[in-house]
Structure formats: structure tokens, C-alpha cells
Amino acid sequence: MNPLLRAEQAVLGAVLIDPGQLTRLDWLAPDHFYRPVHEALLSALRMLRNDGHPALAADGPVPLSWVTDAVDEASLHVRGLTPSYAHTLISACPRSEHAPVYGRMVLEGAIHRTIAQHAIRLHQAARADVVQGEVEGALGTADVLTGVLTDLARRWGIDPRPVAPTAEPTAAAAVPPLQADQVSEDEQFLLAVLTEQPRAMDEVADWLRPEDFADPAHSQVYRCLGALHHRGEPIDRITLLWEAQRRGLLADGTLSGEQLTVIGDSMVPGSADWFGHRVMRSSLTRTAAASARAIQALADDEARGPGRLINHALHALGPLDEVRARWATAHGGLAPKQPASAPSAGGPPPARVQAARARSTPRPTPSPPAGLSSVPAAAPARSPTRGHP
Template identity: 35%
Template sequence: MNLPNDDLELYAEQALFAALHTRPDHVPGIAKLLRPDDFADATHREHYRHLTNQPTSGTAPHQAQSLSAERCPNPDHAPAYARMVLAASIRRDLARHTTRLATTARVEAAGNLGTTNTLAATHELTKALQRATHRWGTTGPRPNHLPAPTTPAVSPPTQQDDEAQLLASLTSHPQHIPAITRRLHPEDFTNPRHQLLYRSLATLHHRGEPIDPLTLAWEARHHGAPAHHLTIDHITTLTTDDPHQRADRLLEAAFRRTASDAGQIINTLTADPTLTTGDLLASGGLALQPVMHLYRRWRAPHHTTEQLHTGPTALARTPRGQAA
């Protein structure tokens, strides 16, 4: 028997129907596993719908003619063929959700349009992954590594100004540093110089030392800031901004970037035929963890260390500052 290496998914669907034509007693069990939309081929979806609506009648006459026994290596293996169909369906479903998430996050970031659609897409991907894990019944071991995102995530046009203004505000009002640093991490900054200054501010405050532009510039040298890349002018901008609002904007932007990265990573995984379905599900869950952690920090109250629930329901909530 010659198997079509270029389209095993379609062949598995054909083999399943041929097997069920020969062994209709398998139909009730497989009907509990598969849904019509698990089939990639539209004709197969209709055939399966007819088959499960009339489980005692076998396949329709026109279907029996088109699905000969030659397409089925062994009718007794119908449950295995059904698992193949389910595995392919899971990959297609996750690929569709991840493409939407990555695209939506980039569009909202580029236009500084908030996160309403990115949150919704993240919520839907989370549900799809949970649904797939439940249907498959098991996952693989925790992976040691994940692929890198295929393209860099987009930041809003105001990103650099938001970072600089927050640093200036914290330098002028260091009493806000403890509450801000509980939520905002250095990696939430996209400018390496800003990351360095933020770490320096946190270090000075932790040691209880005075904070002003000169002490910050001096401390920044110990964190590796080249003298020609940092002057006091960089951190002496006067600002009356609320640092918490600036931190919220940076966390929102970081959430979009992290969600976009996760979408790209899982999308890459769905296209890797060497991964078993269980491994794909385990890797997908791991890729979503940074999104959950970032969401928790973003939505945490400004003045406490309370941690919020980060499941799918929480991801669907309206972010602070947006209309419901």
C-alpha cells in the first residue's frame, strides 16, 4: 500500500470513513470523540454528520462508493484513525487562534489602540488550549525549551517617552519606587538604557540611599552604563505625571508584546510535525505562562502585593482604565 506522505491528514479521514463503513459498531464510540468540524475536508464533515445522526445505518450509499476498502489499512484500527483526525484538528484550531492573537496584538500596539482585542484573543487561545487538553486526555512532559518568536513584537509609538517619563518621575518622587517595582520589572522596558536606570533606582532605594539625578547616574555606572551613553540630562526631565499611570501603560504594552510572542511561539509549534500532540499541548501551556504572569502584574492593585486570578475568566475582564 502506497501512503500519500504529502497529505496524511486527508488520508486518515478517508481511512476512518472506510473503516466505519466496514465496522459500523465503532461509530458510537467515535461519535463521543469527534465532532463534524474536526474534519478538514468539507465533504467529510457532511458525511460524518450524516453518519452520527444515523449510527445504525452505516455510511450513505454514495459515500460507500467513494470510500473503498483500499483506503483503510485495517478497519479494526478505526479508533486510532479517529485520534489522528483529532490530533490534526487540534493543530489547526490552535494555529488559527495563535495567528489571530499575534496579528491582533501587533495591530493594537502599532496604533496604540489599547488591549481589548488582544485580551479577547488571549482568552480564546487559553480556552482552546484547555479544551484541546481535555479532549486529548493527556499532555507530554514539560519541555526544556521553546522556539523563539518569528518576528519582534511591536511597541506603541509612545513607548520610549513613557519609559523616560516614568524614570524621571521616580527620580523626583522616589517614595513611589516600592509600589512600582512590585509590579513593573526591568524587562518591561524596551530600551536597555532605561532598564539599567530602573535597576539602579531600585538598588538605591533598597539600600536607603539618597536619590537624585547625580546619585542615579553614579549608581548606573556600577550597573554597566557607559559614560558616553548616559548624562544627567537624561534623567532630569521635570514631570508631574502620576508614575502609576505611566507604569500601567508600560505594563499594558508589555502584555501585548508578551501575548504576541506567545502566539508566534505556539503557532510555530503547531507546524512542527515532530511534536506529538501531547508535547504540543505541554509546550503551548508553557508558552502561555509568561502572558499569565504579566497579566497578573498588570492588574495587581497599585499599593498592595495582592495577586489576582490569572485564568481564562480573568483574562476576559476589562483592563483598568478601559470602558466595559
């Protein structure tokens, strides 16, 4: 029998045997149960407790009304619950005092199930955004998933922090990207514009990366363009061909002369910024789908503990956060900031914090005495070279 089902039956049986166990299970929510009948029954038991059921104050054996009243109340919200099943739950509980342990098993199953469900929603939102030419659905769903992971971490009693798994999960086979031909065409047109238009790299170099290209060959071409731009060398079809040869991309078959010729001959009037945004949008939705598949594979691993699962799932969202930050930069905005954590109640008093800040504040440099030659001002610092991967 499914261990999770046995745990759900055992925790409910413990409460039916001993109503006082409810006070030890306040952290367990009805929606943590997989079976709707179990969810309805826990809600009914809590309602009876809040209404002051006589069984809570009874000395000696628990009256039968505790069981029958709970079944009657739960039956108003779900079908298929009978008094005989309530006695099945009682017989499924080895020891009523172990109710918190059984409840923890139920919560562990709920964490795996909840994370898997939200990962599926993220994957569906990413694919829908590809069709609609948007990113808002994937970004919004990713925010919801992050909030769910944070809440589950609080319920499990850990600090939510991204942790890389020791071994990458075996994800399901990747689904072929939607509108792959359109994505490849956008990438080719962008590379053509970057090759033929002087200064076009200035429009995209700050936020577009080689890994944003779906085609590996296009990624390598953009890497060559970025190297030429980084060194301040002129960019055209001849210098691009030379850079590809210097990197050994022609010798090892990564690129062919025909591919570079096609890019050079694609005389496309347009803006590098416009095509770059289209490539970036494709990269964001593609990364969201990949993160969703990785998280779903993590959640499907029943041997992975809840704490590790939550932190590994947060780590799997890291690539999406990185692409999202560059997407915000491309649109002239700032990446969304994570809400700052509230200071702990046991932290240092405000007066001590203010004093520490005052000590660390640099004091103004006194002006030199009159009659002494002043130190010549330092030469202005050289502006850093534009970085490019």
C-alpha cells in the same frame, strides 16, 4: 500524499465499510476534520445511525444504501461530494478495524491546527490592543486559548499542566512593535519622573519590573533606580549615574552618559503611576504577542506529540500570566484565579476529611497558672524590606 488527508479518508472509509465502527469513534468530532467534505460526511453518517438506518441491523454485507444515503445527506451541506468519491474513501481504508487509530491521527492533526489558529488570533488581538491602547482583547483571547488547551487535553486524555520544552522552538522573526516611538517616550518620561520626584518609586515598585521596558537601556536604568530604592538611598541624577557606574554599565557600553543626561533633563510634570501603567500596558501586549509567536512555532512542529504540544503551549502562556497578575496588582485588583478542579469520585469520604482537618487544627495554648510569671511577649517582627528585583 499528506498523511493527515490519508488518515481522514481511511477513517471515513472504515465507517462506510463497517457502520459499527461509529460506536468506537464517539470521541471524534466532525470539526476535527480538515476538509469540509469529510466533516459533512461524518455528520451525515452519525445522523443516519441516530435515525436507525437499516444498514445497522443488516446481516452480511453492508447494503449500498448506507453509502448512497450518506452521500445524499452530506451533499445537502457541502459541494463536490459524489458517489465515486465515497468509493475512493472505501478503497483508502486498509483495515476497517483500525478505525480508532485512524481517528486518533485525525485528532492529532486537529490539535495542531486548532492551537495554531488560536495562537494567530492571540497575536492579532495583541497588535490590535496596541493600536487601541487597551489590553482586554489580548487577555480575553488568552483566556479562550487556555480553555481550548484544557479541552484538548481532556480529549487527548492527559492532565493539562505547563511543561517547559527541552529546546525552545524556533519562532518566526519578531515583528517590529507598533508605536515603538511612543513606547520609548513613555519609558523615558517615567524614568525622568522616578529620578526627579522623591518617593515616586513607591508608586510603581510593587508591580513594575525591569523586563517590562522595551528598551534594554531603559530596563537597566530602572534596575539601578530599583537598587537605590531597595537600599533606602536617595535618588537623583547623581546617585543614578554613580549606581550605573558601580554596575559597570558605563564601562561595557550598556549605558552612556548622554542617555542618563537625556533622562535627567526630561523635566516632565506627571505621575509615576500614570506613566507606569502605560509602560505596563505595553509590556502586557508585547508579552502576549511573544507568547503567541512561541505557541505558533510549537504547533508548526509536526514531530511534537499532542500531549507535549498542549503542555508546552501552557508553559508558553506562563510569562503572560505573570505580567497579567502584576497588571491586576497595579489596578488594585487580584489576579484571576484558575477554577479549582472538582474532587474525584473516588476521593476520601467527607467525614474522614473533616477528621483530618480537626487533627491538624492547632489547639489554643493554655493560660499559665496563677502565681507564675508569664513569659514576656515576643518583640514585634520587623516588617520585611520592600523587595525589588
